[in-house]
Amino acid sequence: MTTGIAADPERGAAAGRADIPDPLRIAAMVAILLVMVVGVDPFHDGTAAANIESGAGGNRLNQILFLAVGAGVGMLFLHRGLAVLRPLATLPILLTLAWFLVVTVTSTEPAVSGRRLISLMIMLAAAAALPLLARDLRQFAGVLGGTALVILIVCYLGLLVVPDLSMHTVLDLREPEHAGSWRGLFAHKNGAGVIMAALLFIGLFCAQAGHGALGAVVAVLAVLFLAFTNARTSMVLAPVTLILSWLCLAARVGWWRRLVLLGPLAALLTVTVGAVLVAPVGELVGRLTGDASFTGRTDIWAFAAENIARRPLTGFGYGAFWENVFYGGGADALTWVNKATDAHNGYLNTTLETGLPGLLLTLWWFVWRPVSDLRGRNGDGRIDATALLFLRIWLFGLLAAVFETILYHATNGLFFLMAMSVFGLRYLTCARLVRGS
Numbered sequence: 001m002t003t004g005i006a007a008d009p010e011r012g013a014a015a016g017r018a019d020i021p022d023p024l025r026i027a028a029m030v031a032i033l034l035v036m037v038v039g040v041d042p043f044h045d046g047t048a049a050a051n052i053e054s055g056a057g058g059n060r061l062n063q064i065l066f067l068a069v070g071a072g073v074g075m076l077f078l079h080r081g082l083a084v085l086r087p088l089a090t091l092p093i094l095l096t097l098a099w100f101l102v103v104t105v106t107s108t109e110p111a112v113s114g115r116r117l118i119s120l121m122i123m124l125a126a127a128a129a130l131p132l133l134a135r136d137l138r139q140f141a142g143v144l145g146g147t148a149l150v151i152l153i154v155c156y157l158g159l160l161v162v163p164d165l166s167m168h169t170v171l172d173l174r175e176p177e178h179a180g181s182w183r184g185l186f187a188h189k190n191g192a193g194v195i196m197a198a199l200l201f202i203g204l205f206c207a208q209a210g211h212g213a214l215g216a217v218v219a220v221l222a223v224l225f226l227a228f229t230n231a232r233t234s235m236v237l238a239p240v241t242l243i244l245s246w247l248c249l250a251a252r253v254g255w256w257r258r259l260v261l262l263g264p265l266a267a268l269l270t271v272t273v274g275a276v277l278v279a280p281v282g283e284l285v286g287r288l289t290g291d292a293s294f295t296g297r298t299d300i301w302a303f304a305a306e307n308i309a310r311r312p313l314t315g316f317g318y319g320a321f322w323e324n325v326f327y328g329g330g331a332d333a334l335t336w337v338n339k340a341t342d343a344h345n346g347y348l349n350t351t352l353e354t355g356l357p358g359l360l361l362t363l364w365w366f367v368w369r370p371v372s373d374l375r376g377r378n379g380d381g382r383i384d385a386t387a388l389l390f391l392r393i394w395l396f397g398l399l400a401a402v403f404e405t406i407l408y409h410a411t412n413g414l415f416f417l418m419a420m421s422v423f424g425l426r427y428l429t430c431a432r433l434v435r436g437s
Contacts, residue, residue, distance in 0.1 A: 020079070022135060028072060029133050029143045032126045035065050037195065037413035038151060043158055043165035044187035046172035062411065063119075070122035073129045084132055087430035088423060092365035097121075099361055100318055103354045107317020116319035119410035127419035131427055137386060141209035145218055148199045152221040155184030155192075181230040193231025194400050194414045196222045197238040198393055205389035233403045240264070241396040245388060248374075252381025258371050261395055265367070268402050273345060276301045297344045297403065304343040308351050315355040318408070346401030350408060362407065366422060370394055373425035387428050390421035397421075 040062045077085065100117060107113035134140035158166035159182065168178035168189060181189040199222035207215030226234060247260045274281045276298050307321070315321070322341055343349035351359040374391065375381055383391065397418035401407050406415050 020076075020133075022139070025133050025135060025139070026143055028076070029130060030147050031072075032069060032130055032133075033144075033147045034151075035069055036123060036126055036416040037147075038185055039411055039413070040065055041187070042154075042185040043162055044183075045165060046168060046174065046187075047164075066119050066122050066410075069126050073122070073125045076129050076133065077125075080132065085128065087426045088128060090365075090369070090426070092361060092369055096358075096361040096365045099354060099358055103314050103358060104318050106314045107320045109317055109320035109323050112323050113317040113320050116410060120318075120408060123410040123416055124419055127416055128423045130420050131424045138210050140386075141206045141211055142214070144202050145206035145211050145214045148202045148218045148222070149214065151185065151195075152199065152218065152225065155182075155225060156221070158184055178230070182225060182228040184225065189229045190231045190233065190404055191413075193226055193229040193234030194396075194404065194406070196226035196229065196231075197234045197241070197396055197400075198414055198417050200226070200238060201241075201389055201392040201396070204392075205385055208385035208388075233400055237396055237399045241392055241399065244395060245392050248391065249383055249388075254371070254375070254381075257374055261371055261391075262367065265398050265402070268399060269347065272297075272402055273301055273305075273348060277305060300344050301348060304345070304348040304352055308348070308356075311355065313355045313357065315351065315353045315358060318353050321349075321352045342405035344403060344405060346405050346407035349405040353408075366407070366418075367398060370422050370425050373429040375429065384428075387425060390424040390428075393417050394421040394425070 040059060100120070104110065104113040104117045131140065134143065155166070164171075166182065166184050168175070168181045168183060170176045170179040172178070175188075178189055183189045183192040186192040186195065200219050203215045203217070203219030203222060205215065206212075206218060209215075226238065229235075244260055244264060248257050251257070270281065307316070343352060347359060347362075350362050354362075370391075374383060374387065393414075397406055397414050400414065406412055406418070409415050
């Protein structure tokens with residue numbers, strides 16, 4: 001019996017159970033991808049006042065679909081046996097999830113934090129389940145590539161059929177200055193940009209995994225759409241990620257890979273957030289670039305840093321800060337800070353919501369540990385096509401999180417793909433890859 005792209009640590013635990021039919025496997029994978037990557041509100045109407053209001057109350061349809069996904073994933077784990085999750089029972093993962101429970105209890109908005117924690121746990125469970133659902137590597141690549149192609153086709157069709165809902169317009173109530181930028185199914189050009197970058201990586205993976213034509217089409221369509229999103233962060237970081245991943249392949253030495261993968265992240269954080277926190281760094285960046293504001297982000301980063309100092313241990317609670325501070329009122333609503341709905345930096349936002357311990361645990365689990373998992377299934381340091389896909393999505397997400405609030409957003413498609421990649425690297429390190437049915 002095949003058990004997904006990663007074999008069970010204890011094959012005997014599931015040997016006597018009926019296999020999952022391929023149609024059901026594929027349908028479950030596609031459903032998870034569409035719910036987690038696209039969401040329940042495609043073709044966002046930027047001119048509707050209701051779409052710029054607080055999301056504290058949640059989206060009822062989204063909650064129903066998340067619960068349905070959670071129920072389906074739970075049935076999968078029961079069918080497969082909980083032993084399949086043993087590779088994920090690491091100290092950094094367990095401590096991080098435990099800390100999220102603590103900051104939910106101590107949250108300034110416990111109801112908001114509790115509801116969002118449930119959504120996060122369902123999303124993480126779905127990310128853990130997706131690699132286990134595929135019968136083999138080829139099916140995994142085919143479903144990822146096929147779903148990516150569907151998303152891309154619908155995005156392009158949207159530009160033809162409902163252009164006002166597929167790109168930013170001057171009538172948008174928030175950020176009308178982005179008029180003309182493509183966003184397709186997604187609510188914002190930056191959200192579309194990061195997904196297009198991820199679809200590019202998926203296309204390259206499909207080409208390596210035996211779906212050459214499909215992979216090429218997905219990659220080309222994703223790059224073209226990305227170019228018209230005008231999402232500068234993704235347009236720069238996507239090729240940077242490809243270059244860094246290729247450099248990572250050049251040597252199997254652990255210190256080299258940490259330097260190549262984490263060095264640029266540290267440097268990027270230093271010249272961005274560091275420019276706000278350390279005056280000499282800000283002055284140097286200003287002299288070198290002529291503008292150290294990063295399109296106005298430094299104001300919101302400074303605001304976030306000031307509030308982190310108010311509650312450095314537990315933060316304001318998971319998902320609670322912007323509901324409590326921004327939507328709870330404020331001064332001039334026309335200022336950049338009072339219009340912001342997040343910190344525009346995943347690391348600062350994580351610290352605001354979960355405190356400094358939450359940030360340190362995140363760095364341990366989500367930044368440092370995955371590099372260790374690149375040692376390969378046999379400890380030889382080889383990175384195959386699947387591990388390369390996971391590496392690229394994970395690394396791109398870490399870099400993009402310097403400019404966008406990606407981490408721990410249960411409805412953020414890139415964070416779902418990042419979590420799948422981090423879990424996937426654990427599976428590949430702890431178990432054998434199934435190459436055939």
